[in-house]
Amino acid sequence: MDRLRELGWVEGQNLKVERAYGDGREDRLPALAEELVRRRVDVIWALGPPSAVATARATRTIPIVFWGVSFPVELGLVRRSGASRGVYWP
Secondary structure, three states, rough: OOOHHHHHOOOOOEEOOOOOOOOOHHHHHHHHHHHHHHOOOOOOEEEOOHHHHHHHHOOOOOOOEEEEOOOOOOOOOOOOOOOOOOOOOO
């Protein structure tokens, strides 16, 4: 959030952040992802493989930024490309 603020995006002013937590229960992730899709958010940030996979199954139109996913190709999150990091497209 610090970097977003540096770039001029301030929560409560021109940025709305909606948080959804599975509280360690992977079985809750699909419903949480589907709820974010219903809310028509602009982007989803997913932490870890279970969140990223659940989110990718819930939408093919909302951009997903994921973190902590070591094997995105093998998980079916992205197509194989020559890049080892950066922007991937499903």
